[in-house]
Amino acid sequence: MLSPGAVNALIVELRAPDVTESRADEIKSEIVAGHQGLIRHFIRLRDPQIYEDLVQIGTIGVLAAIDKFDLDRNVSFGTFASEYIKGELSHFYRDDGTIRISRSVQSHLGQIRTAQDAFVTQNNAQPSFTELENCVNLNRGEIFNALQANYSTHYSSLSDPDLHIDVADSRNEYDFIDEWESVRPAIDLLTPLDRKILGMRFIEQKKQGEIANELNMNQMAVSRRLTAILEQLRHEVDAE
Amino acid sequence: MTKSPEISLCVPNQAEYLRVIRQIAMVVGAKADLTLEALDEGQLASDEAANILMKFAQPDDVLYFDWSVQPGSLHLRSRTRCLLPELPDLPETLEYAWVIIQAITSELDIFLKDGQVHVNLTVTSAR
Numbered sequence: 001m002l003s004p005g006a007v008n009a010l011i012v013e014l015r016a017p018d019v020t021e022s023r024a025d026e027i028k029s030e031i032v033a034g035h036q037g038l039i040r041h042f043i044r045l046r047d048p049q050i051y052e053d054l055v056q057i058g059t060i061g062v063l064a065a066i067d068k069f070d071l072d073r074n075v076s077f078g079t080f081a082s083e084y085i086k087g088e089l090s091h092f093y094r095d096d097g098t099i100r101i102s103r104s105v106q107s108h109l110g111q112i113r114t115a116q117d118a119f120v121t122q123n124n125a126q127p128s129f130t131e132l133e134n135c136v137n138l139n140r141g142e143i144f145n146a147l148q149a150n151y152s153t154h155y156s157s158l159s160d161p162d163l164h165i166d167v168a169d170s171r172n173e174y175d176f177i178d179e180w181e182s183v184r185p186a187i188d189l190l191t192p193l194d195r196k197i198l199g200m201r202f203i204e205q206k207k208q209g210e211i212a213n214e215l216n217m218n219q220m221a222v223s224r225r226l227t228a229i230l231e232q233l234r235h236e237v238d239a240e
Numbered sequence: 241m242t243k244s245p246e247i248s249l250c251v252p253n254q255a256e257y258l259r260v261i262r263q264i265a266m267v268v269g270a271k272a273d274l275t276l277e278a279l280d281e282g283q284l285a286s287d288e289a290a291n292i293l294m295k296f297a298q299p300d301d302v303l304y305f306d307w308s309v310q311p312g313s314l315h316l317r318s319r320t321r322c323l324l325p326e327l328p329d330l331p332e333t334l335e336y337a338w339v340i341i342q343a344i345t346s347e348l349d350i351f352l353k354d355g356q357v358h359v360n361l362t363v364t365s366a367r
Contacts, residue, residue: 112276116276126275126276126277126365127275127276128273128274128275128312128365129269129270129273129274129275129276129279130273132276140270143270144263144266144267144270147266147276147279148263148266151280151283179331179335179336179338179339180335180336180339181335182335182336183335183336201343202339202340202343205343207277207366208277208280208281209275209277219276219277220276223276223277223280226280226284227280227284230284230340233336234291
């Protein structure tokens with residue numbers, strides 16, 4: 001992976017008026033090659049038949065990021081490009097539709113979610129694993145698989161209604177200071193909903209169930225968003 | 241934290257093993273009959289513990305994990321070799337990761353003993 005300084009220098013050179021076409025191509029190739037690890041990180045569903053196609057789609061995201069990257073913003077190129085890579089992959093997942101969790105796992109996730117919601121409504125408490133297991137007609141392995149799928153679908157869930165929950169963009173609502181300084185650029189890039197969830201969980205110290213209740217979401221959706229958010233923060237640290 | 245391990249794991253100090261660590265944490269957490277939220281946070285805490293160990297380990301070191309359970313609680317004892325004579329200021333070194341691991345654990349103990357850094361933690365279902 002190229003250092004943020006090295007990428008910035010290459011982009012400055014790329015945008016110089018006297019750069020030749022061949023040098024411009026070289027620079028773009030170098031930046032793309034330097035972000036292969038990042039692209040591959042975002043390819044969560046490792047279907048070997050289309051894996052290399054997904055790498056190419058991720059590459060389109062990096063190229064778009066090269067065009068749009070604002071050198072004056074206090075954000076590393078890696079963080080900025082992550083959004084474009086995820087965006088391109090999400091478009092593919094949505095438009096092409098060839099990469100999906102199997103119908104059975106989707107159905108299992110739906111059953112778990114419904115059972116969990118019903119339990120919370122009835123008991124005003126989150127179910128334990130055994131209580132949940134007793135409410136769904138699934139074996140333990142099927143539940144594990146579904147939960148794993150829940151954590152790994154955060155980049156391909158554009159149809160997820162939770163992503164469209166509207167919260168006010170109160171950028172200064174939480175004190176993301178001191179300990180959060182190294183990941184501040186990544187926090188700034190989060191959606192208002194994700195920033196809200198991060199603040200509620202780690203500044204207000206609310207449990208996922210409480211957050212879900214306040215935002216009218218399901219606990220599993222909060223969990224999925226938190227997993228995605230923390231991965232983004234870790235990327236920021238790794239990119240430094 | 242005195243219960244004998246439900247499962248033990250040793251892995252090379254490489255990020256690609258984080259997925260294995262998370263999956264084992266989920267399976268062991270289910271044996272503790274955690275809620276889904278605690279199950280999720282047990283995975284996250286195990287992941288963060290591994291990341292902390294990785295900060296102090298050398299590239300060819302091995303990371304050791306012992307998970308044990310009690311009803312409603314998942315315990316992790318983890319360790320690796322550490323060449324430092326003493327641990328640095330943890331909140332300053334770990335930054336946001338310190339905030340996260342503190343928020344999701346009910347017990348957390350990070351210490352240096354006999355040339356090894358230890359990360360011991362407990363995640364409990366809050367219902």
